[in-house]
Structures are given as C-alpha cells and as structure tokens.
Amino acid sequence: MIAGGGIAGLAAALSFARLGGRVVVSEVAPVLREVGAGLQLSPNGHRVLDALGLSSEMEAAGERTRAVCLVSGRTGRDVARLPLDRLHGFRLLHRADLHSILERACREAGVKLLLGRHVGALIDRGRRPTLRVEQRGENELLDADLVIGADGVGSRVRDALAPGAEPAFTGQVAWRATVEGEGAGDPVATVHLFPGRHVVTYPLRGGALWNVVAVAERGEWRAADWRLLGDPDEMRAAFADASPGLAGLLQRVGTCSHWGLHALPKLPPFTGQGVALIGDAAHPTLPFLAQGANLALEDALSLALATDAPATLDRALRGWEAARRDRVARALAAARDNARNYHMGGPGRLAGWAALGTASVLAPGLLLRRYRWLWDADVTA
Incomplete structure (x- = not known):
C-alpha cells in the first residue's frame, strides 16, 4: 500500500509490481497530475528508469543535457561550465511527462490506483499496518503487508512513524514557472548567480517551453x-x-507557483514495523543539487529490491534504511553547500567565481569528479 501518487509513489508502485507484488496507490488528487515544471535527471536516476523498462519513452520525452553553466545573474557573464555531453544519463524533462510515463506503466502492470482519497492516519493494529483513508467524509481502512509513505513534505505516514518530525522553513522562498519558447533550445541548465539569490533556467520539450526556478532568501513563510x-x-x-x-525571460512569465523551502531539522526513521518512507516524506531535498526526483527514484527501486530478498520484512526494511541513510544525508549536505555557494556575496564571491572559472577551463573533469560519488551510484546492481 503506497500513500502518494507522485513520482516517488508511482516509481515505487511500478518497482514492486515488476517484482510480482500486488500494489495499491492511494492519492488525494481526483486525477493523477504532477505539479511543477522541469526536472534534471542524472545518471543515478536514469539507471532506475532503465531498470524499470522505461528507457525509450524517457529518451523520447527529454533531451540529453549538454552542460550546466554558472553565470553572473547581473551581467550574464560566464562563471563556469560543467560539460555533461560525454556522460550518459543526464536529461532535461518536464515533470508531467515523467509522471505520465510512470502512470501509464503502472496501469499496464496492474497497479490499483485509488484517487480522491485523503490519507487520514496510519494505525497500528498488530503485525500488519493499516492505513485510514478518507473519501467524501467516509473512512476506509486498508490493511497491507507494507505501507509506504510517499506523501511528500507534509507526510501523514511520517507523522505516525516519527511524531514531532516537522519540516522547518529554511529561510528561502522559490518561484516556479514555464514560459513558451521558440523551439530548438540549447539543452543547457543555466544557473544565474546573485548575492542571496539565484535563478535556474533550461529548455523543455525541444525548446517549446523554458523552465524557470527562482530562489531568494527571506525571513519568514506561511x-x-x-x-x-x-x-x-x-x-x-x-x-x-x-x-x-534573464530579465527578458522573467518578463514573459504569466503565472507562477510560489512556496517556502522546508527541510527536516534531522532525518527521521525511514522505516518501522511494516512501514517505510521514501522521497520527500523521508528526506525533503532542497533544489540546489537537482536530486529530489533522482533520490526518490533510488528510494523506490532499492526498497522493492531489498524487500524482495529472502529475509523477514522487518529485517529487510532495517537493512534498506541502513544502506540509504548515509547516502541521503551526504546528498542533503551537498545541496545545502550549493545553496551557500550559489548565494555567496561580498569579496569572497569574486574570488570563488575566479577559481571556478579557472578550474572549468583548465580541468573541467575536476569539477565533475566532485559529484561522481552521487551520479555513479547504481541501486539496480
């Protein structure tokens, strides 16, 4: 039983279904639809989708990322360029396209999708966990061998597993939008750097759309x-x-979403008796490393593989959590470091930019090796 029908929940549903499991997904939305805009797929997430048999659809939906470019937000001057075109597995995708691919594959695999159901609570009724879901004011109790919380930052499943683990505002707010493009956009993710702020832009669907994510530091949020x-x-x-x-691109934004970035002060338990958390329910991921969807994909498949092994379920869950915690914690720390680097101000900013620029010209592989621990991981092995 999976609470949440986003990318994490559907990837988990498909992973378990591929291994012969009977899977039910409970989703609050009456229609499955991914919110947001673009995402950057990296090799660690790409391998999961490959293993799930979605390579051809995914490659048709997104373009290979040629590079990540850091530029001055005020002048547009290049700061550094990380070439990715020789590395397999980097793609720029619309979130809705990946979500649709996963939904279609889940339906074909026999996953049961319960839509319009609000997760009320996780109930401990002995050896098997029970999920209480609500629809039009009526409650339904759903028993399962395993309940997976893939219900996002405000997870109700996490509330039961780790009471008091509440997300805290990080002091940063974000705007997200897509604007119409003119086609044939260069598949490069550009990070526009400002003191205390940054904007990420890249083309989607062959340049038909441009993804815009803007982040600024703020004192409070609702x-x-x-x-x-x-x-x-x-x-x-x-x-x-x-x-x-950049100003011209921002001027074309007609509508946008706006939210405060939240994170958990410390990682909660990922597992309990017959319960597991994945994706943002377990580890809300700040968007400074482009790893939210990639880590969720890793969580999903690795959990299915771990619990398919010949061991008791609780032992398998404990082993899976032990294997995931250090990697997830390192990725979250790297994202926080990137936030500081992107928003750097004062004299250190120019010195840092000069060092990045020199390294990207003289030793571009050195910058890439900094994240090979993240990108080279293969949870399918």
Whole structure:
C-alpha cells in the first residue's frame, strides 16, 4: 500500500509490481497530475528508469543535457561550465511527462490506483499496518503487508512513524514557472548567480517551453505547499537587477507557483514495523543539487529490491534504511553547500567565481569528479 501518487509513489508502485507484488496507490488528487515544471535527471536516476523498462519513452520525452553553466545573474557573464555531453544519463524533462510515463506503466502492470482519497492516519493494529483513508467524509481502512509513505513534505505516514518530525522553513522562498519558447533550445541548465539569490533556467520539450526556478532568501513563510499561486511581479522585483537576457525571460512569465523551502531539522526513521518512507516524506531535498526526483527514484527501486530478498520484512526494511541513510544525508549536505555557494556575496564571491572559472577551463573533469560519488551510484546492481 503506497500513500502518494507522485513520482516517488508511482516509481515505487511500478518497482514492486515488476517484482510480482500486488500494489495499491492511494492519492488525494481526483486525477493523477504532477505539479511543477522541469526536472534534471542524472545518471543515478536514469539507471532506475532503465531498470524499470522505461528507457525509450524517457529518451523520447527529454533531451540529453549538454552542460550546466554558472553565470553572473547581473551581467550574464560566464562563471563556469560543467560539460555533461560525454556522460550518459543526464536529461532535461518536464515533470508531467515523467509522471505520465510512470502512470501509464503502472496501469499496464496492474497497479490499483485509488484517487480522491485523503490519507487520514496510519494505525497500528498488530503485525500488519493499516492505513485510514478518507473519501467524501467516509473512512476506509486498508490493511497491507507494507505501507509506504510517499506523501511528500507534509507526510501523514511520517507523522505516525516519527511524531514531532516537522519540516522547518529554511529561510528561502522559490518561484516556479514555464514560459513558451521558440523551439530548438540549447539543452543547457543555466544557473544565474546573485548575492542571496539565484535563478535556474533550461529548455523543455525541444525548446517549446523554458523552465524557470527562482530562489531568494527571506525571513519568514506561511506554508510548504508549492501549489500556491505566486505573483510574477513580485518575482521580477526580487530580481530587478537581472541581466537583460534573464530579465527578458522573467518578463514573459504569466503565472507562477510560489512556496517556502522546508527541510527536516534531522532525518527521521525511514522505516518501522511494516512501514517505510521514501522521497520527500523521508528526506525533503532542497533544489540546489537537482536530486529530489533522482533520490526518490533510488528510494523506490532499492526498497522493492531489498524487500524482495529472502529475509523477514522487518529485517529487510532495517537493512534498506541502513544502506540509504548515509547516502541521503551526504546528498542533503551537498545541496545545502550549493545553496551557500550559489548565494555567496561580498569579496569572497569574486574570488570563488575566479577559481571556478579557472578550474572549468583548465580541468573541467575536476569539477565533475566532485559529484561522481552521487551520479555513479547504481541501486539496480
């Protein structure tokens, strides 16, 4: 039984179904639909989709990423370039396209999708966990051998497994939007750097759309929900000193979502008796390393493989958690480091940029090796 029908939940559903499991997904939305815009797939996530038999559909939906470029947000001047075109597994995808691919594969694999069900609580009724779901004011109790919480930052499953593990505002807010493109966009992810702020842009669907994610440091926020409608003028005002090229792109934003970035002060338990957490339910991931979806994909398949082994379920869950915690913690720390580097101000900013620029010209492989521990991981092995 899986709570949540986002990328993490559907990837887990498909992973278990491929191994012969009977899988039910409970999702609050009446129609399966992914919110958000673009995502950057890296080799560690690509391998999971390969193992699930989705390579051809995924490759048709997204373009290979040629590079990640860091530029001055105010002038547009190049700071550093990380070439990715010789590395397999980097792609720029629309989240909705990946979600649709996973949904279609789940339906074909016989996964049962219960839509319009709100997860009320996880109930301990002995050896088997029970999920209480609500629909139109009526409750239904669903027993399962394993309940997986893939229900995001505000996870109700996590509430039962780790009471008091509440996400805290990180002091950063984000706007997300897509704007119409003119086709044939260069498949490069560009990070526009400002003191205390940054913007990430890249083309989607062959340049038909451009993905825009803008992040700025703020003192307070109301809610973690990224479905809140934002004000494009407020976003543009936060980046009023943008370079002409970036300012022109921001000017074309008609609607955007707006949310506060939240993280857990410390990692909660990922597992309990007959229960596991994956994706943002286990480890909300800040968008400074482009690893939220990739780590969720890793969680999903690795959990299915771990529990398919000839061991008791609880022992398998404990082994899976032990294998995941250090890697996840390292990825979260790397994302926090990137936030500091992206938002650097003062004299250190120019010195840091100069060092990055020199390294990207003289030894581009050195910059890439910094993250090979992340990208080279293969949970399918």
